[in-house]
Amino acid sequence: MNDHPSAAPTAPPHASRRGFLLGAGAVGAGLVATGVDATTTATSASASPIRPRRGGYVWLAGDHHLHSQYSNDAMYRIDDQATRAVAGGLDWMVITDHGNTSFAAHSIAPQRRDILAARERHREDLLVFNGLEWNIPGAEHTTFMMAPGSREAEVLQELVNRYDALVVGARDGTPENEALALAALKHIAATVRSGRLADALVLPNHPARKGIDSPAELRAWQDAAPGIVIGFEGAPGHQAAGLPAPGMARGRGLYDGGRGTYSFPGYPEESYRTWGGFDWMTATVGGVWDSLLSEGRRWWITTTSDGHQGCGDWVKNPVDPLDQTGYDNIPYNDAGDTFQTTGVYPPPVGTGRPVAEYSSFPPGAYNKTWVGAEDFSHRAVMDAMRAGRMWVSFGDLITGLDVRLEARSRGGRRRATLGEELVVDAGTEVRLVVTIDLADGVNYAGLVPELARVDLIQGRVTGPAADPDTLYAPDTRVVHSWNTTGRTGKATLTYGFVAEHDGYVRLRGTDGKRSQPGYLGADVDPAGPAQDVLGGVDPWQDLWFYSNPIFVRVRERQGP
Secondary structure, X not given: OOOOOEEEEEEOOOOOOOOOOOOOOOHHHOOOOOOOOHHXXXXXXXXXXXXXXXXXXXXXXXXXXXXOOOOOOOOOOHHHHHHHHHHOOOOEEEEOOEOOHHHHHHHHHHHHHHHHHHHHHOOOOOEEEEEEEEEOOOOOEEEEEEOOOOOHHHHHHHHHHHHOHHHHOOOOOOHHHHHHHHHHHHXXXXXXXXXXXXXXXXXXXXXXXXXXXXXXXXXXXHHHOEOOEOEEEEEOOOHHHHOOOOOOOOOHHHOOOOOOOOOOOOOOHHHHOOEOXXXXXXXXXXXXXXXXHOOOOOOEEEEOOOEOOOOOOOOOOOOOOOOOOOHHHOOOXXXXXXXXXXXXXXXXXXXXXXXOOOOOOOOOOOEEEEEEEOXXXXXXXXXXXXXXXXXXXXXXXXXXEEEEEEEEEOOEEEEEOOOOEEEEEOOEEEEEEEEEEEOOOOXXXXXXXXXXXXXXXXXXXXXXXXXXXXXXXXXXXXXXXXXXXXXXXXXXXXXXXXXXXXXXXXXXXXXXXXXEOOOOOOOOOOOEEOEOOOOOOOHHHOOEEEEOOEEEEEEOOOOO
């Protein structure tokens, strides 16, 4: 490989995308409780925000994993979450309340009314999707995300009644339950083909947290519903759980458990912790994510807030959010109503319930998934997600990213961007051009992030794995790093290589405050994210961004 990296001078600072302060105070120093009543602040902006096009696309920030009062462990109204999302700089969000028997019995019709009302109220500012945090049979939680349509509630009711693991008793990782998961995914695909839904996406959430999503299951899910199962949550929500005392002082993402009865035995102990806030499957260069990419799979990553109450908000009962035992049966008014009898909780403020610290930052405050959409519409967001035109960031470390692979070939200059494939002759010189909009204002924590380093990760595509439980991609590694310390405005980075075989490239960037050699060693990843210590990491002092890959397909040269 012939390599010749270079870096262009930076441009002057530019105006930020929305330009308002999302939060105040030293949030990063610990948990900050708030006295704001979320039930009285639901006002939408008077004018739609400016959404400039970059690289031919409108880049929209979003979150596909948010809970409302129709979840048995959350209390915000859907409109409250929409208002919070707009304040957090988001353009789209997905309500993913938990599937369970109470939700199935009571919640779907009133939730539908609230979804429609939020869409109407926030239509210029926010695209509101309906979905489900689906207990997929035999495994963990997944986002099920629907395109708007007249039959959303009907389809959701059917999915929960027939295929939610907590409703049908299919939680254990048995062969029968794993087969039921595949049947459910095929049912979703058939629902889209029939036209009952215009579109649907499925993304496993926090995939390594309990170790019960095996590599073989991930592959089988996508094979059962290609174009619907498009990837996984590369970085979980619940990042505020890692704030040191007086915060929760737990694991970022609530990754602080260990191996269980149905955990995949091939996962190491290190996989049950986050690394720089990212899931081990994503954070490990040459790990599970790269093993999927090395097959040529279009498997994309996202990040979400997993928003429930939020960091420092009012909570109805001070119990472990991962142990939901008893939530459904707690009366919340003098009439003795419970979630189990109503499928809904009241808003969090003024209920007379105790106060407890919780684990999610508000939507958009810390986790953002950016998608390059053709326009500001629900279908355009889903099309962009399926295409892999996505990058993710923590704490607004950067505000914009444009990534291009370019090559001159027989047909002239060719280009590809995130999620796409560049087709070239063997021996063609390929040039990567990266343009980054650097942070130019304070984030939710009141800090101005500084990008210190950008890493280029390159892998080889070798075709389907012989073993579906393959964990690693031995040909993937960090091939170059750029020092970006002290830059402002825009940073343009370039890198050249000669394409000799099928492969892909992807990017990762950091504020440089926590690093260690990657899980597979310094030869593969000399300065990757550090394994998170329970209660010992301030997430605001450990910021990263990751891009989805661009593929390169090499064909044999045909003549001169």
